[in-house]
Amino acid sequence: MTRRRSRRALLRAGAVAVTGLAGCVGSLDIPDDGRRQSDTTRSSPAETSPAGETQSTTESETTRAPTVELDPIDVRSSFFYLTTPDSLDVEAVEATQFVFVRVRPRTDAPRPSDFALVADDRHFWGTLAPGDVGGPHRLSEFGSVYRAGKRRSGWVAFEVPNPLDAEAVALTYDDWRWSLDEDRLAALRAPPPDFELVSFEAPEEVAHDESFDATVVVENAGEGDGVFRASLNQAGPAYAPHRAAVEVPAGERRERTWTFGDSVTRKTERVNLRLESAVTDRETSVEVLGGTTPDSAVN
Template identity: 35%
Template sequence: MPSGRRAFLTSVGAAATGLAGCLDGGESSRSPTRTPTASPSDTAAPDAVALGDSVSIDGVTVTVSDLVTAHSVRYLSAPDAMDVLPTSDDQFVFVDVSAGGSGTTPSSHRFGLVADATPYGSGIEYIGPARVDAPVTGRQYGASNPDGFLGFRVPAPLDAESVAVVLGGDGPERTDMQPDPDDVAARWSVPPAAVTPLRSPPPVFAASVDVPASVPATEPIPVTLDVRNEGDGPGVFRAAINHQGPQYGATGIDRSLAAGESITHEVTVDYYRDDDTTPGRVQFAVVGPDLSEFFEVGLDGGGTPAGTGTATGGSR
């Protein structure tokens, strides 16, 4: 088999910082109305509820649940392609938010994350309204999507004993301003077990990608990634294969690595084997943290045979 092409990457690039919030961890002078099924945590502050509980505010029942942490986000950058947004000295926190009722859906800007007394606003720069594929799926919470995720960006490791998600009480209208720190309408306490991963140092991934220059048209194309976590903390290496012809689409790659661990991940590209006519080449890109490598692999024995092409144009 012809020798392959090899591309080296090191995932240590720092992405732009997320939007900063203007909340603090102060107690609210306004007590939220709990739904009958909600039950506060035994260790929560008097005006706090447990993550997963519901709070009724201004005719809307709001639930914050399913906290997930990550050091990278894979998202849909085009209808048939994905990209990966990494971090270096910070990390992402995602929660699921749902709101329903006769009142106005609270703006996403009214939510914040408070670590001890340090506030962080919602929103992840550069992703915008794009659909996220991992570590959560779907679209961001908002007025047009009242059941979706909210993302926050915080330091890694996070030096905090307590973490909570708060909803500001600055009214139901949509605004680009963060909630008033002296007017918090609801507070969801994050359990200690979910805070522990936030205190871990971040991973640092280094990886190489190996793809052959050509393969027989009857065989799949092997794609090999050698990945090493050179950081002091565990994490998930996220990447994607973006097919760019003749078929278009994207395939995600997720591998968990402990600090110092190395793995070899093998995947194949073989959709062309189901086609009636095998193409002469296949094109795709492998993307990940600080990685965007394009490959064009020849298929020996594929393509339209000489002299059988369809004629175009008028007669002479």
């Protein structure tokens, strides 16, 4: 199934205020797949000079420290982004994957486009606007975004083909190169997943003092393993996103269940749920029998 691009990114461009990002979504759990920090290696210009060229052995060239550090964060076929301060969607672009990298300035803070992911003889330049989601302020799970000219760490993204057909892959800036670990290289080269939403279920009604479950079943019909990302956005009585990142091997199915406790159903007449994913969107409404709205509740 072809992945959709984010459909409402431009329509909702004004919906998310930058000042509101520290609120509801910032406390969400890290996705299930987690993040791995990898060791990086660097080579100085003297180590990469063409054969036959005289190499200087002065201290300034052989021992100088890099002006920035690049640390890979993750390789992904999709990522979460904010649509409002209280809801999330998932971005995926056909035949594209995203490499997120932490930039740690030392003595220099260059432009994001000065960094490159080099795959054989192809260069993919750094960006702060991966996909089509309306800007870097909509991405919250990687922490602060990198800013040129500011001496603080932040993320930069690279968009590369999915899969990436390359023997030699490295991050570069100026004369420095940082290698990627074997796990991330394998992820870049692997065939992409192809997710299909099998089902999305929740009860039509529930008693006001009972909990209930909402369950999604997803199948990976592709040739490569992958992570299915989805956000179950809740409206009533509270507004909140509940995100999930589920590892699904090629050719298999996986199930994810969200449980809503009696604290959700006690003070409302209806709970509206909308599932957002890179595959498709679904929505449902759960009627709360005997429930009351906060305005009609008797103190």
